Amino acid sequence: MRVFQNANHRFLSMRRPAYFASAAIITIGLVSMAFRGGLRAGVEFTGGVLLEVQFSQTTDIAQIRDALNAGGTSGVQIQQLRAVGQESNDFLLRVPIGDDEDQNETRDQIRASLETEFAAGSFEIARGDALSAKVGGEFQRTAVLAVLLSFLLTLIYLAFRFEWRFGVAAVIATAHDMLITFGFISLLNIEMSLATVAALLTIIGYSLNDTIVVFDRVRENLRKKRKESYDTTLDRSLNETLPRTVLTSGTTLMALVSLVVIGGAVIRPFAGVLIIGVLVGTYSSIFVASPVLLEIHDRARRRAAMAARRAG
Template sequence: MQIIKPDINIDFVGKKGLAIVLSLVLILAGLVSLVAKGGPRYGIDFAGGTLIQVKFNQPTDAATIRGALAPLNLRGLTVQRFEGEGDEFLLRAQESSAALEGLSHRITEALEGSFGEGQLELRRMEMVGPQAGRELRNRGLLAVLYAMIGILIYVSWRFKFRFAVGAILALLHDVLFTVGIFSLLNKEIDLPIIAAFLGIVGYSLNDTIIVYDRIRENTGKIEKESFPSVINRSINETLSRTIMTSGTTLLVVLALLIFGGGVIQNFALALFIGIMVGTYSSVFVASPVLLYWDEYRARRRGAKG
């Protein structure tokens, strides 16, 4: 099944300059946001502390809940309505390891003292010490780094080193773009988001490998065409497959984003952004890197000659 005509000839290579400027602007906006906010907004998994999800049997608001918890003097207390729910709230407190013990019980007692016994339901509780949070954060970052190194080795072995450089730059582009969007949207980064990043890396690499394989194949059989034309032809020949694969995957992730509920919403959002930008980078980042590399080597040969 093909939704794109096999003889289509869109000039992707001719738009590489505009695409690179667009990518740089969007990534720069995300980096500026990260610097302005002092880094990513880490979730309980990485920052440490306590997270409690509470459902109330009566209408209330965040200010009333904060007032009920004021006597506890909780450090870094935040109260926010659970996304997609009515009277359900997430309570976060950044306390030291010693202070975590018995904290959930004290919070429950304080809330029941204000709202009445039996007027609330504790849905979820997560407790992570600061040291454990730092270790989880470091291991999560190392997981992404090791994945990048493994991809560099694999693509260098499967193709050539210049292909590996293009693939890594495209993956870095995807991760930086997604992290930047999360910072702009003030979304938390926790363990499920790291898992989403690894999923994005795998998905984006799959798209890139498909295009690279066609470029290598066409380079061997179409000797009369220039290298930019070979790249453009290869992208167009794989365009139908790319749209079908990305489109069907996005439908599944979109269903998770809309109907999955607040617990996995950030995870689904990261995948949704990553799949879109991963498809884009396979065409407008990974492939143009090959062209720039080829032009650089040609200039060097010309200078030596």
């Protein structure tokens, strides 16, 4: 991109304001999670019944909720499935249940409650899934393990491909992205489902890919510019990879915004979480990963200088 052809921004000089901004955003997210008692887990993690109900006539959520409450089924999460600008009479019902509750009985109770308010032939249960609380707990453990394993494998790869300090900086930057993303998920009250976990794992890959591109250019410039200071080399590398960073993030965001606008209610949380992750990942590859790498380098240099003085 020609606008970045001669870019010479001093990104590292802005690292302290960036640290403050990141700390403030993370703190707000943590406060939100503490206030809400954690993230809102979907039926995939808590156990429950998931039903897609299609009505033949115009229906609103309030009518469905009143019918379910009258039938003795409370705590149901109701979501209308429609794309922006389109009317739809399809609804997604999430009903949390415990291990001691029968899934088929819950499904029959929902059907009976709806038939009390609506005619028997005026709606159809198009899809039904059920998960026990035990399976939901297993999904939780698997999701956490997947995230932790991705961090571990990334650290091993970067330590082997570059140096250990590159790996540590990349993992810290990715952890920063996860914390901010979790905060926004809590603030926006987005449900934690398997699709959301898939989005989080995608964010990890996206953020790491962006960081690795910058670090690869850092390694090249360290070989070419041996007399150049470390912070100058980092700034040079960030400016040289800036066109790629902006283009990749921009085109990715175009696709994700399209999914949010016209993709419908089912795909919208997945795309929304990815939008947050792409924005945060792009920011962290410039204002977090490289500054953290500089901090690690400076500390290692100071320790080496102290060791040399003691030996002398």
